Amino acid sequence: MGAFGCTSCATRPVTRCGRCNCTRCEVHALEAGERCDRCENDWQDDLVTRRAAKLIFAPPLAIFAGGLLFGLLLPVSLGGAIGAVVMCTLACLTALAAGAGVCRLVDGSARAMFLREHTGGLPPARLLPSPPRQR
Ligand SMILES: [Zn+2]
């Protein structure tokens, strides 16, 4: 993508990125929950880290949830082939759901952290009293 090249963004800013404080003009104003191109690129780069986190956390939790359900249902089960098949299916489904839940949780909390980063409690977009002096 490269550097963002609109001069109005620097000279007549209306909003600023809540993460890195780079300014945006009216045309390129950022939506709530959106960050500037550079920060969104950072977010994309983080995908690898988040995938690793999912690979680390999802399988053990899935196994734990599946095993837990298996253990809970074991005393209730009447036994026999059909009971075992039903229990295995249920345990597998629970494991899948737990794994998917972890992945969603990682994504959700990571996005929240990404948006909160460096904001210092400021809203995502705000009116600037006057054009700030550039370095
Ligand atoms: Zn602009």
Ligand SMILES: [Zn+2]
């Ligand atoms: Zn930014």
